Amino acid sequence: MQFPFVKSGLNLADMKKIASSFADVLSNGDIILLNGDLGSGKTTFIKFICEWFDISFAASPSFAIVNEYQSECKIYHFDFYRVKKVEELYDIGFAEYLNENEAIFFIEWAKLFPEILPKKVYNVEIKMTNDYLRTIRIDKNEK
Amino acid sequence: MKVLGLETSCDETSVSILENGEIKSNLISSQDFHSDFGGVVPELSSRAHLQILLPLIKRALKQGNISLNEIDLVCATAGPGLIGALLVGLTFAKGLSFSLQKPFVPVNHIEGHIYSGFLMNEKPEFPFLCLVVSGGHTLLLIVKSDDEIIQLGKTLDDAVGEAFDKISKLLGLGYPGGPAIQDVANKNISSKLIEFPIAQCKREFDFSFSGLKTAVLRFIHTEYQNIQNISKEDIALIAASFQKTAVLALTRIVEKAIKKFPVNSISLVGGVAANELLRYELIEVSKKYKKKLVIPNLEYCGDNAAMIAYRGLRLHQNGNKFSLDYKAFPGLKANSFTFID
Secondary structure (H helix, E strand, O other), X not given: OOOOEEEEEEOHHHHHHHHHHHHHHOOOOOEEEEEOOOOOOHHXXXXXXXXXXXXXXXXXXXOOOEXXXXXXXXXXXXXXXXXXXXXXXXXXXXXXXXXXXXXXXXXXXXXXXXXXXXXXXXXXXXXXXXXXXXXXXXXXXOO | OEEEEEEOOOOOOEEEEXXXXXXXXXXXXXXXXXXXXXXXXXXXXXXXXXXXXXXXHHHHHHHHOOOHHHOOEEEEEEEOOOHHHHHXXXXXXXXXXXXXXXXXXXXXXXXXXXXXXXXXXXXXXXXXXXXXXXXXXXXEEEEEEXXXXXXXXXXXXXXXXXXXXXXXXXXOOOOOHHHHHHHHHOOOOOOOOXXXXXXXXXXXXXXXXXXXXXXXXXXXXXXXXXXXXXXXXHHHHHHHHHHHHHHHHHHHHHHHHHHHOOOOEEEEEOHHHHOHHHHHXXXXXXXXXXXXXXXXXXXXXXXXXXXXXXXXXXXXXXXXOOOXXXXXXXXXXXXXXXXXX
16 A cells, blocks of 8 residues: 555445555554544444454444454554543553554544644545545655 | 442442442442542543542442441452553552452443342343443343353444434534433424434344434435534434434344343343433333333443442352452453353
């Protein structure tokens, strides 16, 4: 997969294929930020990536703030959606989570608290074009 | 036997004391914690649990008229939940257990909810079908005995309470979404509800609420473009239609399970069990199939420590022993419960 990766007119099956090829380039320590409106498919995209890593039970962490999944690799699945203040993220130990080297991190609604995020990340932006079709853009920020 | 239960898995700090299985006190931070305990408390915070826990324990002991030395068993939620939050209650319980030289029991939060029906006078009868519905969880289980809980299905994406919260926010109705949607839906005067889709999952007892959320979102977008263009009547209609669909998505699977598995009763637990329509529809289902239905009182539907103390007591009475190096488990385990295929 080459970055930036941009594709439009995607149905669910297309999103799954893209998730697989994206998952293939991921390794421990990678941080993936996901942005897009409610219902655009952020959780679904992460679920597809998790399936590639043999994790079949990934679900929305909107309420829990973070879900942890473990298979051959460890995945932390964050969601900033219901976080009100950045202090709350410090308080749940967000920085400590990110210090863990042997894991991959997904963060939904990352744009709500950009100040807490590192620079070296993948940025995934999903847009709805209609009920069934999506546009995706994945950028890799090196610095 | 006097049992102390602590619950700190998510937002709520809760402390409960049971004596011979009866509730002596059940304090919940959002209702029972006041600013006179000192300091401003962030809504989502491990430090908040730390600040609240000790004063809440003191108050619970006082309310139950029990001294700390009389406690025979110390129980705390070990998971799932936020690791920082879980550690506050779990570590406190371990320390207390060590200093009092009384046994310690770590409790699975979901199992706590499953056992909340037993806090009522009318208790569930084994084997019973249990629907766990909250902001973070949506599960359907068969509880055969204290140590045999079988998971029939769960949500593949959003929990049902989360769907209520998100739709409520979308309609500008506020948080928490459950009561907000319910209030507005009750004002609906249109007899013809909007038909939103109910997800069909590959496994027959699984749930999915992500598609419903998107369907409501697209409906608003297509019909009104913008939230400001929706009249009060239409907001009520959308809320009522959404609520009806979400409730039906739950009850139709409960009904399917009743037909397939021999159960003696049904129990509805978790924060969303407060929803009146869901209660009504499940009462109808229980009448139709002549099953006893147990729904805990409102204060035991949301996160509370009484259910943790009760489940801990049962585990202890059944001879389970736990060492003080028992670790918190934040994650959703793939194998928390036995699966059925």
